[in-house]
């Protein structure tokens with residue numbers, strides 16, 4: 001069985017030996033799914049680190065099968081899908097924990113928010129989905145808070161005294177201090193999607209838009225929207241587009257503007273760290289750091305770092 005080249009490379013990079021072993025097992029798991037649910041699996045979608053493919057049941061019903069390495073990420077995704085049930089998230093039809101399998105309702109027509117030409121329209125649609133995803137933080141859960149993200153950044157700062165990739169030590173330390181202060185001052189904890197961006201929001205029937213692929217996280221809604229702000233940006237006019245996006249999302253969802261900018265700055269730094277660690281350093285994320293600095297200065301008349309002074 002031949003898999004997409006990029007998928008194989010990403011699985012190896014991200015999961016190392018465990019990924020290699022899983023890739024060997026994958027044809028067997030696909031066969032297992034076809035037997036267990038009496039279905040025929042079709043050509044997979046464009047893959048990153050999970051195997052996702054449409055499939056047809058014997059009765060003709062179309063579904064989607066997602067096969068993941070059955071570790072922490074998979075369990076978090078499954079738990080968030082269950083917690084968000086019927087609230088703007090794709091429906092789970094069945095699952096099998098041991099083998100990392102989730103059977104999902106197939107969303108049709110299934111194109112993503114990234115295919116909406118007009119950026120402002122995409123923002124309004126995103127706001128509608130996030131409003132539906134609004135859910136208080138559960139008490140007993142394996143899902144981590146945004147403190148865990150702060151710890152990832154702290155680890156990078158501690159291990160790289162001279163900066164990391166394009167990030168200077170000053171920016172890393174600044175972002176970490178702001179991250180820590182924000183985490184200490186969260187007023188209302190919510191269950192977050194954890195990877196909310198254009199490509200994880202799909203068109204469903206009757207003009208409904210639905211989120212897929214939650215990573216699960218607990219924190220402030222403002223934080224959950226940053227990954228959306230980092231995606232689908234034009235080559236020119238990024239500052240103006242970002243400002244407009246923030247204006248729409250803040251008004252639609254009644255967000256705290258200052259904390260939105262601050263989370264934006266911190267997460268843009270963290271997202272840059274991730275891309276330096278991964279296969280391709282993403283200058284789009286890096287460039288957003290200065291956009292959040294500029295926005296903060298424009299609105300509050302002080303440097304973003306002054307927030308922690």
Ligand SMILES: Nc1ncnc2c1ncn2[C@@H]1O[C@H](COP(=O)(O)OP(=O)(O)O)[C@@H](O)[C@H]1O
Pocket residue numbers: 045046047048049050051052064066090104105106107108110199200202212213
């Ligand atoms: N329920 C679904 N209905 C239709 N298409 C889907 C569904 N779930 C996933 N897809 C398609 O598969 C792609 C990858 O799925 P996703 O869950 O986002 O995987 P990953 O965790 O690798 O990002 C999506 O971008 C989308 O095109």
Ligand SMILES: [Mg+2]
Pocket residue numbers: 199200213
């Ligand atoms: Mg995805």
